[in-house]
Each structure stands twice: as C-alpha cells, then as structure tokens.
Amino acid sequence: MSRAEESLARALDAPAAGGPAFAAALRRAGADDFRRLKLPTTRHEEWRYTSLAGLAALELAPAAPARPDAAAVERLGGLPPAPRLVLVNGRLDAALSDLSGLPAGAFAGSLTAALRERPAALEPFLGRAPFRDHAFAALNAALFEDGAVLLLPDGAALPAPVQLVHWTVAGAGPAAAFPRALVVAGRGVRATVVERFAGEGSYLAAGLTELWLGDESRVELVRLQREAPEAFHVGLLGVTQGAGTRFAARSVALGARVARFEARALLDGEGTENLVDGLYVAGGAQVHDHFVHVDHARPRGTSRELFKGVLDGQARGVFTGRVLVRPGAQKTDAGQVSSNLLLSEDATVDARPQLEILADDVKCSHGGTVGQLDEEALFYLRSRGVDRSTARAMLTWAFAAEMVERLPEQVRAEVRRLVTARLPDGGRLLEAA
C-alpha cells in the first residue's frame, strides 16, 4: 500500500457517526469498495495517461474544519453573488453562505442537516449516481463530512445561478477533502448552477456532485476549477436525466497539479439532450484529464461534447470521451469533438474518443485535432504589425474564446478574465482589459 492509501485507510477505520441508516450503509459500502479498489494507477485502462504517483506518496489527513479570514477569502477568489452555499473543507460555512434570491419552495443548505431533517427527500438520490467500482466515488462516500444540497420543486425557475463554492484549505501537512453536492430538480425546472473549486496548500480534493433532472427540466452546470498549484483535484459529476430534459455542463479547468474531471451522464428518459463542454488551460507540469461517459439508455437522445485544451510548458492534456448507445436507444444522435493546441515543445496530448453502439438507427460521430498555432495566421498578423508574442496570444485566445462564449452570461466576463490571465502573454490581449 502507498502512503496515501495507508493514511486514507486509517481514516476509513474511524467512520463518521450519525445520520439515517441509508447514509451509514453508503459510507460502509464506500469504505469497503475503496479498501478493495485502492488508488488507481496507470495500469487501469481508464487512468492510463494520468499518473497519481505524486498523490500516492502523500501522507494525507482528513481536512480539519477551517475558517478563512477576509484576506484568505480574497486569495480564494472572493465570494460570488448570492444565492450561494460556501463549503470549506467539505463543510458548510453558514456565515459565508447567503441564500437570498432563492425562490420559494426551493431548499438549499447543508447535507448533514438535510440528512437529519429530510432523509426521505434524499434517500432516492444520494449515492445513486452512475459511478460503480470507482475508487474516488467510494472514498468520497466513505469520508464526506458534509455537503451542499439543492432541492428544486416542480416548475421552479431560478432567476440567478446558484453558486456552490468548494474551498479546501490545508493545514500544516497534506489534507484530503471530500466536497459533495446533491442537486435534485423536479419536473420542468429551469436552473443554472455554478460550482467553484479553489484552495490553498497541498491537498487532495475528491469531490462528487450528483444531479437529478426530472422530466422536462433544463439545467446548466458551470464548473470553474482553480485549485491550488500543489493540489490534486478529482471532480466527479453524475447526472441522471429524465424524459425531455436538457442538461449542459460547462467546465473550465485552470488550476491544480493534477486535475481529473469525470462526468457520467445517464440519459434515462426519451428525447433528452446532453451537452458537456470543457476548456482546459494547463502549463508547467500540470496534468488536466477529462473523462466523459454518456450512456444513451433511451431513444431519441442527443449528446454533444466539445473539449478544447491549451497546453504549454510540460503540461499534459488527456481527453476520454465515451458514448454508449444501448440496445433500443434508437434515433440517438451523439457527437464529440476534442481539439488541442500545443504551445510548447514538451506539452503532450492523449485523446481517446470512443463509441460503443448497440442500436442501429443512430447517428454518432467524433472528431479531434491536435496541432499548434497556424504559422500562416501568425505571419499574417505579424505582417500587419502585431508583434510575435501578441500575435500568439491573440490566436491562442481565438482558439479558447469559443468555449468562453458558450458560458452563461453571468459568468462569462469573469471567466474571460481568468482564462486570458492564464494564457502565455495573455496580458497583451485587449480583451483582458
């Protein structure tokens, strides 16, 4: 066993107490599963391009309760507008949270409190997202301290995005936090949720967000990952969609030493639409791994994935997109595209777009490109008087901008600023102003 596995095993031996029986069962199953599965290595097909050796070497302690002061809040990116739930080291911080603007009938709050006060509303959903035999899902189930819960009744329409803030603040040694969120939308809900991940110090943030869409709902989830430079981020997103629903996940990954975003969607009703977008900007020795699994279980589902990566330094980008069309899921229309821009000699990309099709009346496609900046375009800009660095920044931004423009307008300007700041020579861009 690695140091990380040994230290995690100790945490598993001291399970959290309290809560309803189904939650205790979930924790027990999670602990058993993790003991069996252990941390994945590159020998696991699904992790073959992303090494967690750096994580395995850490002695991890469960992240203790923490209370960031005003200066720390600023360093973590500040507080987004209300309504917001702020979790620090996986626990809801009521003082930093602000639920104003939440429509009547909607519930937002602490997972621990909800398990105590309304277990029946949570039982059909908590821990039932499509993650099986998954080490990090198991770890989170076993060790989550608290979490964010958002329950939206039939017909609810959110006037503004609900912000779920996940901060991890490590102490003296490396910490492990298990941020968890559960969003249950009833029938015909209209909602936008923004999840933010940030932190300080050396830590593992192994999060799990479960989302349930009742029939005819439309939900958009923005995911803004700005973890600390030393952090390991594993973010799991499990979505189950009812009939006639539309779900869009839009991920922007900027931070962490090693970051893995894994989205699994089960299209469990007829006529669903599923979109998963991602933009990742990585430099230095960062690894950004994106894994999307879309399970078309019913007829007339549409799914689209578009991922774009900008890689500099010795960064590594990984994209795995798997589309499964089950028998009987006729009239499925699935498409995925992954494009990568390599800005340096040492940046690398590994892409695996995969189709598994077991129905015949389907339209599925995937496409991908890997390349560098177009020398012709660079030359063109330079011949018009733009210096080389600015020209490079302009073309790099042009590549990434499409993804930013697809974001809901409430976060677009902020993300545009964050992304351009991360691009090499991004400061030269007028758009950054």
Added chain:
Amino acid sequence: MSQDAIRELTEQRYKYGFVTEIEADQAPPGLSEEIIRLISAKKGEPEFLLQWRLKAYRHWLTMVEPRWAAVKYAPIDYQKIVYYSAPRPKKQLGSLDEVDPELKRAFEKLGIPLAEQARLAGVAVDAVFDSVSVATTYKGKLAEKGIVFCSFSEAVKDHPDLVERWLGSVVPAGDNFFAALNSAVFSDGSFVYVPRGVRCPMELSTYFRINAENTGQFERTLIVADEGSYVSYLEGCTAPMRDENQLHAAVVELVALPGAEIKYSTVQNWYPGDAEGRGGIFNFVTKRAKAMERAKISWTQVETGSAITWKYPSCILQGDDSVGEFYSVALANHRQQADTGTKMIHIGKRTRSTIVSKGISAGRGQNTYRGLVRMQKGATGARNHSQCDSLLIGDECGAHTFPYIEVKNPTGQVEHEATTSRIAEDQLFYCRQRGLSEEDAVSMIVNGFARRVLKELPMEFAVEAQKLLGMSLEGSVG
C-alpha cells in the same frame, strides 16, 4: 428495411465449405520443448532458429492471454492443438503437374489462379496448404531480377543469412502472447526479398488455407524491400467449414529500407462459424511494418471471415519522411466479432500516416475499430488523418470505435473523424424505385460505403473483395 430482407441477408451460408482428403503428417497434440525441437528437426533448421524458437517458447510460458479486446470466446486449450501438420509429399515436386490432384481441385474450387491461370492473371502464387508450401510458380522469372519469393522453410535453407538478419526485427519473439506462440511453433509461411532499386514486376500472392481439423495455423511472413525497391503482396485466406474453432496466430513482418515501398493487401474470408456462432476461425494476427527514410508502407485489408478477428496491422515510421497507410473494411455478420485497427507510430520527422477504416455490422455481429496514433517527441512536422466509419444493418449488431491519440510533439497534426450510421430508408427506396431488389440495393450501398478502401486493392483482388462483401451479406453483387 423489412425484417424478411434482413433475415435473408444475414442467413447466407458459407460458400467455401469443403474438406480435402489428404494424408497429413501430424505431430501429436500439445506444446512442449520436445514439440518445438520436433518441428525444427522436421524442417532441418539451423541451430540459431531452434534457439530462437525455444527462447520465444520460454517467454510465452510467462505470458497471459490478452483479454482487452472487445471479443468473447471460450478459453483455448493450447495443449489440444496440433502444432505440426504437413501434407505428405510423395516425392520432391518438380512442376505443377505433380501437385496432388486433390489439392489442385481444392484450389480450383477456391478460384485460385494457379499454374496457367496464374500466368494469364499475371500473378505469382506461393500456395500454402496447411502449413507447408507446396507449389511456387514464377520463381524463375523473379529470380532473373534477384527477387527471392519462396516459402519460409526454403528461405531458411537457401538464405539463412537474410532470415537471421531480419527475423524478429519488427515483431520481436516475445512481442505479445500470440506472436510469442507463433515464434515458438511457426510451421511455414512466405519470404520475400526485393533487392535494391528493383521494382517487382508482378503482384506476389499467397493463398492461405486452413484444412486439417484441430491444426493451428502459425504462418510467418517476412518481406524485406531493400533500398528504393517496390513490391505489392497479396494474401488471401479461406478455410473450410469445421465445427470446432480453430486457432490461427500468424505473424507478418515487413521491412521497408530507405526509399522502398511495400503494399500489402489481404482478403480474409476464413470460415466465420454458423449463424449460431458455432465453429469458425479464431484469427489472432500480429502484423507490423518498419519504414526507414522515405519508405512507404500500405496495408489494405478486407476482413469478411473468421469467428473472431484480432489484428492491428501497424507501421513504425522510423525514418524521416516515411509514410504509413491503413485501409480496412471489416464485416461482422451473424455472431462474428471483429476487433481490428492499426497503430501508427511516428518516430521520424515529417512522417505521414492515413487511416481509413470502414466497419460493417449485421446480424449479431460486433465490429470494433481499435487504433493508436502516436507522435513521438522527435516526430517534428508529422501528420495523421484518420477516418473511421461504421455502418449498421439490423438492430442486434454493434459498432465500437476506440481510437487512441498520443501527441508528444507540438508540430504534429492529428485529425480524427468517425461516424456511425445505418443504411437510410430513403437510399433503399431510391434504389428499389429504379428496379433494384432490396438485397441488391443493400449490397450496392455497402460496396459504396467501402469503396475508398476497395479502390486501394489491386484490380483482381478488388473484384473478389467486392463479391465477398456482397456474398457475406447476400447472394451476389450486380
């Protein structure tokens, strides 16, 4: 498409099912060092080859059978397989007239252009019957140009230096489970050497055919094209109907020295098993080519047969400016499973590769494309374009696409496209309105789908492949 038409299409029976009665010279079943020594001794091999085989065997013992492919089959008992079986020659063959008439009739049923047919068709045939080469035509004409085209056994006897130099240079003895098995027990195969600057004047062709029951077939093919030379090689495979699954684990190695070009075409129509999935060949093949500077490798394959196909003809683009191509049509009908694709390893600068894969699934067939495009650190300016399309006929089949793309050089350009579709109702109706029957329409549309690959085949082969595609789905193509 109507259920009846689908049924009709998918219920076609295998047309090459017949068994030839020839006395076989067989080793007892099972695998051991003794068997390997027996094979080597029977063939009168030099010591280096025996040692090579034994090394491969010892390595094989440490390996486990790969299970990552998307294919399912009952475990293979390697101790039940007969590893050596040779047609018993009455005497040394001097000419084609002396070939066993049974054998000739079998070839005729297959439509192989042997002897006079070969001359008319301009095809030189090295026919492999079970494991030993029995007839080679055109050797004389090729010899004038210094081209060596013979059975592997003959090459071992007549050109041991060439064999020793290149054998295992592309597919090492312990490369993978099935390649290691082949290296230990290979019985025969083909050998080609084209000297520097020589353009081989005709298509070289070998027909493989699996005959005796429970004999694994372990050919080894080695083609070396010296600097600036060119050769086009055709491989056709058919096996008779058998109830028990038969293992076929071949290894093909191609070496293209600077400026050389090798075109390797395969039409594989081994017995696919019956509609319930009984019988049929397990086809686990390792094919790999190494291309030096400015060399070009082109793999073209039409895979309509076998119960299970597991093969990934690959190119190691070692030299600067070398080129690799892979054109594939794979058809899986009934309960056939095909897991095939290619690896393009870009090592040299400005290396280029093209992948065109067309998968057709019908009945309960499962078709998987699995491929890797890797741009190594030094592969500055390398390019790849991949196109993988799947066509589905009926709602019980499956099509799977697993491309792996690994880029370690920023100047590399990789483009990948994949589509999956079925034959559109309106395409069928359009054809039927013009008077075509439904099955002719399907066959025509399937051939249209596969056209980009079929046109890469040499003419004689293209016609045969087109017929095979039609036959594997229905009666014949108009």
Added chain:
Amino acid sequence: MLRIQGLKAKIGDREILHGLDLAVNAGEVHAIMGPNGSGKSTLASVLAGREVVEVTAGTVTFDGQDLLALPAEKRAAAGLFLGFQYPVEIPGVANLYFLRTALNAVRRARGQEELDAMDFLALAKEKLKLVKWDQSFVQRAVNEGFSGGEKKKNEILQMAVLEPRLAILDEIDSGLDIDALKVVAGGVNALRAKDRATILVTHYQRLLDHVKPDVVHVMAAGRIVKSGGPELAHELERSGYEQLAPPRGEARAP
C-alpha cells in the same frame, strides 16, 4: 394506362389522401398542381410504393394489373418511374454503375437481355446528350455533392435510360434556373410517345410553358378538385389557389 379510384392514404395517423380519382391514358401528359400540403407528393409516393404511406381504401391499376400489390422494384420493372423531389445521395456508388445495375434489373424483369458494359456505355453516351453532360458526371457517386439542379438533371438522365411507360415527376422543376429548366423540359418532351405517359407534379406553371400538358388537375386537401386543359394552369397562375372552391365545406386548402 393508370386508373386511380377512391384512393385514401395516411402517413402515421394522419389521412392525407381523402378519396382521389384519376385516369391517365397512354400518350398523355398530365399536370397535377396544387398548394403545399395538398397531397401531391403523397400521391407520387403511393404510386411508387413507398412503405411509409399506408393505403386505406381505393384501387390503383396500371395496365390492368393491381399496382398496390407490387413492391417498389416490381413497379419499376413494370415501367413506372418516380422522379424524386429530393433525389437521394448514395456515397461511393458510381452513377454509371448504378444506372447499369438498375437498367439490367429492369431488363431482366422484362425478359430482355442484359446489356454488357460496352453496349451500356454507348447507350449512356447517347442519353447524356439529352442533359448536356459530359461523362465526368456519371463517374461521380450517385447525387453525391451534386447541386440541386444537377440532381434533377440526373433524374431526367435516369428516366431517359430506363425508358419508363409512366413517369411521375415530383416537383422536378423546383430549384432550377432557366437553363436547367429547359434541359429538364427537353428531357421530358423527348420521352413523349404514343405508348407512354407522364405525370408532372408541380407547384408552378412555369414548367408547363416548356412541356405542354394535355390535362391539368388541381389538387387540394387530398382530392382532385378541378380538371381542365392547359388554360387551367394559366388561370391558376393569375389568380392563385385561393379562389378554388373546396369541394365540401370542411376541406379548405391552406
């Protein structure tokens, strides 16, 4: 030649033809006009045997035989040709090869000898003149990458090669510039003969300036509501379809 009596047909649950009668004799050119949604294309589909349209009542005979009992390819062999409103693309199948296969299928069904590649090429060359094409068009895949006008010309070429007894041309004039329209009209006129008939399904009168019909029918809400000579087409062009009284109160043309 063609007799349609009391034809009712539906697509899914929606009835589109509500009892249609039509008779076409050998040697005649009929034009069927009508607004969008009147059922013109559905009629063409029923006659060609498209399975998605279900006939619920009525009879159709073609040269005395029950047309509705035949599958699509048998109807083609019997000499019925449908020029598609939206010709279908068949990637990878060369036009020439497709045409030869179709012609030989039809010839086989008629007990005629099949044409070999050489004879067919000679025939195709002759027919190509009709649409003013060079051979490069027939080497390309069927309709793949063709412009709208090229696809329609290709329909005319196929018709010329197959020499049907009855050609039903569904909006063959839509999306054509004037030069293409003349080529298409020329193709239709070239096929006019005592033992053949043509049905032109069209929305506009302009094709009828170049192909003079013997009979013009007006279709609305799934029935033929008016028939007359070529002058009826001009009348429609002037006053539109609006003034046509629906046969019964409930069936108003949209």
